[in-house]
Amino acid sequence: MILLQQLINAVSLGGVYALLALGLAIVFSIVGLINFAHGELMTISGYVLLASLAMGVPFAASVAVALAGAALAAVAMERIAFRPMRGADVTSLLLTSFAVSSLLKVVFQNGISARPQPVSMPGWMTSATAFGPVTLGHGPMLCIALSICALIGLELFLRYTTMGIAMRAAAADFDVVRLMGISAGRIIATAFLLSGLLAGLAAMLWLAQRASVDPLMGFTPVLKAFIATVIGGLGSLRGAVLGGFLLGVVEVLLQALLPSDILPYRDAIVLSAVIAVLMARPNGLIPAVNAQRS
Amino acid sequence: MTFSRTPGLAAAGLAALVCASGALAEDITIGVATAQTGGLAPFDQPALLGFRMAIEEINAKGGLGGSYPAELIVKDTRSDTAQTVTVGQELIDAGAQVMITPCDADPSIAIGQMTQPLSIPAFTFCGTAPILPLAVGDAMFGSYPGDNLQAAAVADLAIAEGKKTVYLLTSPDSTYTANLPEYFGIVFEAKGGSVVGRGSYTMGQPDFSAEVTKIKALPEPPDLIMTAAYEPDFPAFLQQLRAAGVETPIYGADALNTPTIQGLGKLADGIVFTAAGYAAPGSKLEAFNRAFEDYAGHAPESTYEVNGYEIAMIIDEAVRQAGSTDPEAIRAAIAGLSDFPSVTGSITYAGTTGMPVRAIALMRYADGVAEYVDTITPDAADVPAP
Incomplete structure (x- = not known):
């Protein structure tokens, strides 16, 4: 029964990682940029939620505002920081994203507060229902449900809308898409918009579990998401989702099953497993169609 | 690099940088x-805010020990140990005669390695690891109650409340998170828990x-x-x-004494933590809190402000007793302080390895408010060795 409980925990964490990894992968598949400032989009979303709750906006509306905030911030980030770098090599793009990330962290610390700000989530979200020996936390269940919905929604968007098809085509061959008369700027902006939305959604689920927003909160998630996209196959959306779930499941199960003496080595074990996966499949579990290698 | 926002102090800091020998003969340079x-x-x-406030007050009265104006050079370590080492070296080069190090053992040890051979007294802002002065030497001091002292006080309270069983949650990532609960375990078991x-x-x-699932699955829920x-x-x-339905009370230490934890409201109900002091009506701490509010424009968030203030007072007293600006003389005077009447109570360094003997206030959150529980000075015999 404990195992079942831990499995639910695992899938719930995996769902958040999958959302984050997907956000990274969408941008990477089109622009060839691993956006390390993706985590700061989560932080922005958290602060927007906090601000709008503080202004007395109802919870549901605040969440919508926070999602929109993250999406707009992502588009602004592209316009201000990444557009001037378009066509630059992978390393320059990577360094730009690190710069944006560091800059934002310092702005949050000195402009807002170095101290984490408490966020009170509604009671129903932080309580649990017991079914016999298994306790289903509402937060984790919501996490699983929302990540699945978001993944399905994204799949439908990419498959059936013109912009979605254009984005998939751009991931395969950007130059040909532009020859078809589709605006590169719009495709890239949409990719950032989607990645911002996913970051915002992940932030809401993250906050439901962590109860506070702090200036540095984006660092760990973006690192995990990066690992997930690499395991899955850089640039492959399905790979990112698989990588995210896999990472979450492995982390939680190791935390649950390792004896406490070995527990501090959990992250080392996880990262060793990542190396093992990459040695067996250098392009990831589900490689992108035309993998962009750095 | 962060220079003082006060133009006078910034200019003084700049002058200290320019002047290779450090400060003018009658000044004391404090590297922060x-x-x-x-x-x-x-x-x-x-x-830092509390420390600045004290230094400004002290300078208004003629300086440290009444006669040696203090010059602060403040630099940002960015919470990064490598950067801390760089900053520490820069401050020593700028002539620091007293050093203030960050609120954690690891960066403080890094700077202590450089200040110790020069006998420059160094204070950690609120690092509480009792191993800190042991790892560095006789020129390293803490001012906050040590982890072992705090843990002993919390264990005393838990035993007094009739608690019998405890679950320890630690992290090997810092000395504070790794050792404090274990110190608690030692005292708790020695007293029957x-x-x-x-x-x-x-x-x-x-x-x-x-x-959380592991705690929930324990055969008997811990007290x-x-x-x-x-x-x-x-x-x-x-x-x-709490989301998993575990209502077991949580006991922690000084790091839970922050507005963030208090801001969690009902979620934080029943959490026990420690503080450097309690602002009872009419106490010196209450007067400090009012003065601080006038100075900073907001009330103190925790007892870290008063702790910063007290460090400056300790340095002031040590310089008065040493009657000189010589770092070694100041160091010796700090190490010999006994029953120094500070804001939160009396502080003694004489006979210690560098972590002070002082009383600890125990507090508990209830409905988003920190309530005073007790003030405990644990028996020296009960405090676990570092």
């Missing part, structure tokens, strides 16, 4: 290497669900959970623990 950004900033920022389980987490870990986890990990653990 603190984290104004990064993970330690929530603790170092308030401490028992440790029924141990859990571990990684600092910055997003998800505590696996740990309390002891942890030195702090924000942002602690709110995450607490949220996930």
Whole structure:
């Protein structure tokens, strides 16, 4: 029964990682940029939620505002920081994203507060229902449900809308898409918009579990998401989702099953497993169609 | 690099930088290497504010010991140990005669390695690891109650409340999170309690669900959970623990004495923590809190402000007794301080290895308010060896 409980925990964490990894992968598949400032989009979303709750906006509306905030911030980030770098090599793009990330962290610390700000989530979200020996936390269940919905929604968007098809085509061959008369700027902006939305959604689920927003909160998630996209196959959306779930499941199960003496080595074990996966499949579990290698 | 916002102090700091020998003969240069950004900033920022306030008051009265104006050179360590070393060296080169180090053992030890051979007295802002002065030497001092002292006080309270079993949650990532709960375990077991389980987490870990499930699955729920986890990990653990329906009370230490934890409201109900002092009506601490509010424009967030203030008072007293600006003389005077009447109570260094003997206030959150429980000075015999 404990195992079942831990499995639910695992899938719930995996769902958040999958959302984050997907956000990274969408941008990477089109622009060839691993956006390390993706985590700061989560932080922005958290602060927007906090601000709008503080202004007395109802919870549901605040969440919508926070999602929109993250999406707009992502588009602004592209316009201000990444557009001037378009066509630059992978390393320059990577360094730009690190710069944006560091800059934002310092702005949050000195402009807002170095101290984490408490966020009170509604009671129903932080309580649990017991079914016999298994306790289903509402937060984790919501996490699983929302990540699945978001993944399905994204799949439908990419498959059936013109912009979605254009984005998939751009991931395969950007130059040909532009020859078809589709605006590169719009495709890239949409990719950032989607990645911002996913970051915002992940932030809401993250906050439901962590109860506070702090200036540095984006660092760990973006690192995990990066690992997930690499395991899955850089640039492959399905790979990112698989990588995210896999990472979450492995982390939680190791935390649950390792004896406490070995527990501090959990992250080392996880990262060793990542190396093992990459040695067996250098392009990831589900490689992108035309993998962009750095 | 962060220079003082006060133009006079900034100019003084600049002058100290230009002047290779450090300060003018009659001044004392205090190098302040603190984290104004990064993970330690929530603790170092308030401490620095209290420290500045005290130095300004002291300088208005003629300076440290009444006759040696203090010059602060403040630099940001960015909560990064490598950067801390760089900043420490820069401050020593600028002629620091007294050094202030960040609110954590690891960066403080890094700077202590450089200040110790020069006999420059160094104070950690609120680092509480009792091993800190042992790892560095006789020129390293703490001012906050040590981890072992705090843990002994909390254990005394738990025993007095009739608690019998405890679950310890530690993280090997810092001396504070790794050792404090274990010190608690030692005292708790020595006084008849028992440790029924141990859990571990990684600092910055997003998800505590696996740990929480383990606690929930214990055959008998423990009477309390002891942890030195702090924000942002602690709110995450607490949220996930309560969301899973575990109502076991949590006991922690000084790092839970922050507006963030208090701001968690009902979620934080029943949490026991420690503070350097309690502002009883009419107490010196209450008067300090009012003066601080006038100075900073906001009330103190915690007792880190008063702790920063007290460090400046200790240096002031030591310079008065030493009657000189010689770092070694100041160091010896600090090490010999006994029953120094400070804001939160009396502080003694004489006979210690560098962590002070002082009383500890125990507090508990109820309905989003920190309530005073007791003030305890643990028996020296009960305090576990570092």
